[in-house]
Amino acid sequence: MKHNTIGLYSIMTFNMMIWGLNAVALKILVTHFPAVTMQGVRIFLAGLVLLLYIVIKRTWKPLTKRDWGWTIGIILTGVVGHHLFLAWGLTITTASNAALILSLVPLMTAFLSFLFLREHITPARMGGILLGLIGVILVVLRGGTGLSTSMWGDLLIGGAMIFQACSFILIKKATDTIDAKQLTTIMFLAGATLIFLIGLFISPDGVSIMLEGPLWVWAVLIVSGVVATAWGHAMYNATIHQLGPGQTAVFINLTPFFALVGSALFLGEAIQWVQIAGFALIIVGVFLGTGAWGEGERMKARTVHRETGIH
Template sequence: MRKKGRKLTNHLTYVLLTVNMMIWGLNTVAIKVLVEHFPPLTMQSMRIFFAGCLVSSILYLRREWKPMALRDWKWIFGAMIFGVVGHHSFLATGLSLTTATNGAIILALVPLTTTLLSFLLLKDRLTWLRSVGIALGFTGVALVVLNGGESLQQSATGDLYMFGAMFSQALSFIFIKKATDTLDAKQVTAVMFSIGSFCIFLLSLLLHPAEAGALADGSPGVWAILLSSAVIATGLGHMFYNSAIPRLGTGQTAIFINLTPFFALVGAVIFLGESMVWTQAAGFLFIVAGVFLGTGALDHKRPSIESGAWKSSRKGTDI
C-alpha cells in the first residue's frame, strides 16, 4: 500500500510539474505584454521584488533561515549579478525589441549553454554526443536569428539581448550550484531576488530616470498580470519546483524544464497572435534535438552522470 501511495504521489507531481512548466512558459508571454506597458527595467525590478518578498516571508514563517558565511555571500553575489540583474535586465529589454517566439527559442539554449559552461569552468564530462548536441543547438539559434531580411533588421538587437539573458542565466547556475552546497535553494533564491531587484531598480534610475514613475500609469489588468507573474510564476513556481526534487530526483525533475519553451511558443501564437516561419520551426527542432543530446538525456548507459544543466536546474532558478 505504501509503494502504491508513493506511485500515486509521483504521478500527481508529474502533472503539477507539467502545469508549472506551462506557467513558466506563459510567463515569457506575460513579460512581453508587460514591457509594452511599463519601462522594462523598472517593471522587472518590481516583479522580482514581489517574488523575493513572497519567498522571504514563507522562509521566515517556517523559520528556515540559516546564518550565511562570507563564502556563501561570495557565491550568492555572483548568482545575483548574473541570474537576477543580468538575466532579467536582458530579458525585459530583449522582449521589448523582439518577438516572444524568438525569445522563447533562444532561451531554450539554457540547458546546452550550462552544460558547456560546466565543462569549461567545473571540468564536467563532455562526450562527443553532447558536443554534437551543443553544435545542433547553436545551429538552431542561428536559424532563428537569421530568419529573413526584414526580421533581421527589426529584431536583431532584441535577439542579441535575449542571447545575453540566456547566457547570463546559464552562467548563474554555476554560482548557484556552489551557493547551494551549504544553503537551502529557497534561501538562495530569496536573497538573490531581494537584493537583485533593488540593483535592477538602481540601474533603471541610472539609465532611464524619467521612467521611474511610469508604473503608476498601468491599468488594473496590467498590474494583475505583473502580480500574477511575480507571485505565481516566479515565487510559488520555484517553491514547488524545489519541493519536487526530493520526491522525483534531480534528473527526472530537470527534464520537465525542456517543456517551458514549447509552452512559451504556444502562448505567443495564441495570446499574442505571433506566427512561426519555417526557419523558426526548424531552429526549434534543432535546439530540442541538441538539448536531448547535449544534456545527456539519452545517455542511459551512465545514469549516474548528470549534465551541468540538470545539476543546476535543481536549484530552482528563475525563468
C-alpha cells in the same frame, strides 16, 4: 510510488506551462511599463513572497563570507545581468523567439560545467550542444542576411541566456552550504533592488508611468511575480531532486512549446517554419546535450533491476 511520480510529472508540466506563458506576460509588461523598472518591481515582489515563506518556516540561517561571495556573483549574473538583458531584448523581439533562445540554457549550463567544473562531456552531449546552437541560429537569422532590429533583440536574449547559465554554475557551488530557497530569496531581493536603481537612472519617470498603468497590466505583473517567479521556482526546487537532472531537462523542453502557443493565442505572433525547425533542433540538442537520454536509460535499467532482479 507510481502515483507520486505521476503527481510530480503533473506539477512539472504545469510549471513549464506557467514559465512558457510568463514569456508572453513579460512581453505585455515591457509594452506597457518601462522595462527595467518593471523588472525591479516584479522580481522584488517574488522575493517578498519567498521571504514570507522562509520567515513562517523559520529556516533562515546566517551566511559565511564564502557564502556571500557566491551569492554576490549569483545576484550579478542570475538576476541583474539576466533580467536586464531579458527586459531590453523583449522590447525589440518577439516572446516566441525569446522563449526559444532561453531554452538553450540547459545546453549552455552543460557546456560551462565542462569548462569550469571539469564535468565529463561525451561526444553525444557535445553533438547535442551543437544541434541546439544551430537551432538558435535558425531562430535568430530566420533566413535573413543581416542583423535587423529584432535580431539585435534576439542577441540581447542570448546574453540573458548566457548570464543565467553562468548563475546556474555558481548556484551549484553555493547550494553546497546555502539552502536553495534562502539563496533564491536573497537573489531576488538584492538583485531586484539593484535593477530598480538602474531603472531610476535610465527612466527617472518610470515609477510614475507604472502607477498610471492599467489595472489589468498590474494584475499581469502580480501573477508573473508571484505565480511564475516565486511559486514556479519553489515548485521547481521542491521536485528537482526527486526527478533528477535528466528528466528535468526533458520537462524544460515544454517551456518554449507553451510560449509559442501562448504567443500565437494572446499576442497574435505568427509562428514561422524556421522557428519550428529551430525548436525541433533545440529539443534534440537539450535531450542529448544534458545527458537526459543516458539518464532515462539508467532509470529504466534500475527499474528493471528492482522489479525483476535482472542486471
